[in-house]
Amino acid sequence: MDNVRTIFLTKGPNGLGFNIIGGEGGEKIFISFIAPGGPAHVCGELQKGDQLISVDGVCMRNANHDDAVRGLKGPNQDVTLQVLYNREEYKCFESKMKAYKEKVFGKMIRTCEKKSFYVRALFSYNPFKENDLPGRGLGFKCNDILYVINASDEDWWQAKMMDEHGDVGLIPSKSRIEKKKRSRERSVKFEQLKRRSLTLSRKFPFVKNQDIIIEQQEIIYEEKSEIILTYELVDQIAVDYKRPIVVLGFLRNRIIEDLLSELPDTFASCVPHTTRRRRPNEIDGQDYHFVESMEEDIKNNKFIEAGKFNENFYGTSLEAVKDIVKKGKYCILDVSGSAIKRLQKAQMHPIVIFVKPKSLDSIREINKRTTESEALKMLEKSASIEEEFSRYFTSVVEGDTPEDIYQQVKKEIGEQTVPKIWVPIKDLQL
Secondary structure (H helix, E strand, O other): OOOEEEEEEEOEOOEOOEEEEEOOOOOOEEEEEEOOOOHHHHHOOOOOOEEEEEEOOEEOOOOOHHHHHHHHOOOOOEEEEEEEEOHHHHHHHHHHHHHHHHHHHOOOOOOOOOOOEEEEEOOOEOHHHOOOOOOOEOOEOOOOEEEEEEOOOOOEEEEEEOOOOOOOEEEEOHHHHHHHHHHHHHHHHHHHHHHHHHHHHHHOOOOOHHHHHHHHHHHHHHOOOOOOOOEEEEEEEEOOOOOOEEEEEOOHHHHHHHHHHHOOOOEEOOOOEEOOOOOOOOOEOOOEEEOOOOHHHHHOOOEEEEEEEOOEEEEEEHHHHHHHHHOOOEEEEOOOOHHHHHHHHOOOOOEEEEEOOOOHHHHHHHOOOOOHHHHHHHHHHHHHHHHHHHHHOOEEEOOOOHHHHHHHHHHHHHHHOOOEEEEEOOOOOO
């Protein structure tokens, strides 16, 4: 047949780099998935929906699935395929498979179609701590970018690291992480309730323990579920400007001052807005942008951060940030973590560096005059910032001295200044 194509492939470390479906009950065998970076993908001649006609001269028109797999996994390193593009029949086959699965198993079972996408991990994962991992696991750290090759399974996804050329491994799915997390939370809360009920039963012996537990369990299950951080869908975009800098955590003010004083040609702070009256020694546009009203602009999200003090509004506008960026400088911002969301929404994509104190002792070692209670408050505040805003961090810095920390911050800014970055896809959900 004129439409039959001959394709030559050489096997890589993970085979030929494609998956097949079909071959049961007289069904034809189709190419269902092509792995990015694999031999089939690099070749560029094979496509999803191709019907497998032959492998190394062996006809596959009437072969079953197992026969086709054995042929493709044969001893030959170089493999000759004959394929026929048959997209319409492949779509019919997919529809039949979906209808069959829904009829037999119900609509709760997901279809076998493979999904692929890029994600940023919002937690760290060690596969060696898993007891029921069905294959080779892939470990990763928080903020690593992963390419999810196959997300068709309810519990396990196939993925690979974006910054490495390693083998494909299994990672827990979003739903698996959420189920395990909520199960642990319910278990902990139930144990807490049991202990509490024992205390109550001593005070009120006429009330049964089980009645107390059941009543309080009902309250727990009615509570709003806590957001569980799993993965964030991302895409890669080009960046042709210097991204704003947000420093959070320990020694933040000192780091900002040092960057502005040491490198004034590279870093600049934007001029804030205020509704208070200008004082005699102040210059409009230099000390503040003095305006009559800010409320309407705040409502219209023209400020990344704003607040009221002594009946006057103060705030940092998006336009002021953009003015610094247009000058080819990094706009370094002295704002809270909440401002990061507004910067991202405005497509500014800030570099967010979190400075994390190593310990209570390290805080006091850096500043000898800090009392133990003050150091404890700093540590607690740092933990609170990390818990609430860690998903936005581009870097986490720790150090033994202020100078060490400062040098690390400068290094991180340099490493984050790249032509392409990964950003969240807000209009899609996993």
